[in-house]
Amino acid sequence: MNPDRRAFLVAAGAAGLVAIAPLRARGAPEAVRLVAATARVPLVGGAYPETAMWAYNGTVPGPELRFRQGERARIEVENRLPEPTTVHWHGLRVPNAMDGVPGVTQPPIAPGERFVYEFDLPDAGTFWYHPHANSPGQVGRGLAGAFIVEETAPVAADRDVTWVLSDFRLNADAAVVEDFGNPFDASHAGRIGNTVTLNGRVPDAFAVRAGERIRLRLVNAGNARVFALAFEGHAPWVVALDGHPVDPHPPEDGRVVLGPGMRADLVLDMTGTPAGRYGVFDGFYRNRTYRLVDLAYGADAARAAARQDPPARLPDNPVPEPDLARAQRHVIELGGGMMDPRMMRAMREGGGMAAMSAMRERMQRGHVWSLNGVSVAGHAHAPLLTLKRGSSHVIEIVNDTAWHHPMHLHGMTFRIIARNGQPPRRRVLADTALLDPGERVAIAFVAEPGTWMFHCHILEHQESGMMGAIEVG
Numbered sequence: 282m283n284p285d286r287r288a289f290l291v292a293a294g295a296a297g298l299v300a301i302a303p304l305r306a307r308g309a310p311e312a313v314r315l316v317a318a319t320a321r322v323p324l325v326g327g328a329y330p331e332t333a334m335w336a337y338n339g340t341v342p343g344p345e346l347r348f349r350q351g352e353r354a355r356i357e358v359e360n361r362l363p364e365p366t367t368v369h370w371h372g373l374r375v376p377n378a379m380d381g382v383p384g385v386t387q388p389p390i391a392p393g394e395r396f397v398y399e400f401d402l403p404d405a406g407t408f409w410y411h412p413h414a415n416s417p418g419q420v421g422r423g424l425a426g427a428f429i430v431e432e433t434a435p436v437a438a439d440r441d442v443t444w445v446l447s448d449f450r451l452n453a454d455a456a457v458v459e460d461f462g463n464p465f466d467a468s469h470a471g472r473i474g475n476t477v478t479l480n481g482r483v484p485d486a487f488a489v490r491a492g493e494r495i496r497l498r499l500v501n502a503g504n505a506r507v508f509a510l511a512f513e514g515h516a517p518w519v520v521a522l523d524g525h526p527v528d529p530h531p532p533e534d535g536r537v538v539l540g541p542g543m544r545a546d547l548v549l550d551m552t553g554t555p556a557g558r559y560g561v562f563d564g565f566y567r568n569r570t571y572r573l574v575d576l577a578y579g580a581d582a583a584r585a586a587a588r589q590d591p592p593a594r595l596p597d598n599p600v601p602e603p604d605l606a607r608a609q610r611h612v613i614e615l616g617g618g619m620m621d622p623r624m625m626r627a628m629r630e631g632g633g634m635a636a637m638s639a640m641r642e643r644m645q646r647g648h649v650w651s652l653n654g655v656s657v658a659g660h661a662h663a664p665l666l667t668l669k670r671g672s673s674h675v676i677e678i679v680n681d682t683a684w685h686h687p688m689h690l691h692g693m694t695f696r697i698i699a700r701n702g703q704p705p706r707r708r709v710l711a712d713t714a715l716l717d718p719g720e721r722v723a724i725a726f727v728a729e730p731g732t733w734m735f736h737c738h739i740l741e742h743q744e745s746g747m748m749g750a751i752e753v754g
């Protein structure tokens with residue numbers, strides 16, 4: 282790993298406790314305002330200079346938007362960036378016209394212009410928002426924020442905390458490295474940064490109190506980094522994934538795995554000792570485990586013994602249930618990238634040279650990845666699938682590449698019904714499914730009207746061909 286990040290993590294000691302100051306944007310019907318503009322942000326802290334970034338309302342991440350389930354959100358976005366933008370409400374089931382896809386669901390918001398988004402909030406949970414125009418460059422410069430929809434009946438926890446996890450590529454002066462869109466990132470794992478942030482700061486410690494029960498909402502807002510979090514000395518419960526309730530369970534293999542775009546809600550009981558410090562480690566990439574942040578206990582004794590009982594299941598959201606018996610079946614095959622297995626097979630069988638030069642030619646045009654053999658640029662293109670509204674569908678996503686891909690579907694929350702042909706251990710609703718190299722994942726959903734993007738949430742993959750549209754008429 283780049284040595285810079287270690288320097289940043291060490292330097293951050295001086296920055297002290299992680300500040301969490303969400304804007305409580307409760308209260309439809311007046312509009313919440315989001316202004317996207319350049320800003321200087323003390324991302325690294327310590328002796329490092331502030332970082333010139335792009336930000337919503339001057340902060341990275343942007344303000345935490347909070348509504349209550351059943352409310353109507355009205356959000357006015359003003360673009361003061363030097364280029365067009367849009368805002369996409371990731372995971373929220375909004376009408377297609379509010380989905381924020383430039384050239385498909387709306388014209389891009391030009392510099393100096395505004396756009397008002399307005400939609401109902403049928404689902405409670407942890408969601409987020411980010412631009413959908415030049416996503417690698419705009420998210421990679423800081424534009425992203427949490428979007429929380431609270432359940433109507435409150436959930437038993439002493440605190441409700443959000444950690445927006447992100448990952449930036451900075452130089453030694455803490456400035457954003459402007460190598461967006463380079464072919465190496467595009468054809469490998471994406472723009473993995475050297476500076477991991479928690480709520481927009483290189484974190485040092487997160488202050489906790491012995492005995493408290495925290496609802497911890499995790500959002501992976503990074504361009505490309507996958508997180509796999511382990512909580513030293515603690516036993517979290519996973520209570521929701523991508524905003525939707527699951528039966529509370531300990532994380533599989535003790536790690537909470539979050540691809541870009543994904544969320545998890547945890548219930549974390551503070552069973553540690555007063556004045557203790559416990560690490561939260563991210564160990565997704567082999568041999569690159571690092572200490573993300575410490576849970577730092579105050580000196581006070583617990584007022585009561587920490588709870589350890591499983592939390593109650595959160596109430597289900599009204600997501601339509603696909604009819605699996607009648608569902609239409611589709612396959613979407615992910616292809617391309619470095620060490621392309623198809624290429625390797627062609628090499629073995631002889632025709633390698635032709636395949637190789639065809640690949641080089643595609644890559645030079647920025648078409649690194651493909652869905653069902655088609656590699657597109659931009660958002661508007663012939664649909665991958667055309668479906669009838671109200672009908673049920675199963676898509677088998679086949680990862681015929683050597684890389685991980687968090688595949689995200691707009692507008693239609695899906696059920697994950699199989700991995701490599703095996704039913705999952707528990708019922709999971711999601712908007713993003715992380716596929717390992719070679720893996721197959723089957724998702725099922727009910728088609729909602731509109732033109733919906735289906736893409737890899739590694740933004741450099743999305744931008745270089747790993748995106749398609751699903752049209753529902």
Ligand code: C2O
Pocket residue numbers: 369371411413542689691734736738
């Ligand atoms: Cu969060 Cu189309 O993306």
Ligand code: CU
Pocket residue numbers: 369370371372689690691692
């Ligand atoms: Cu989305």
Ligand code: CU
Pocket residue numbers: 685686687737738739742743747
């Ligand atoms: Cu990908």
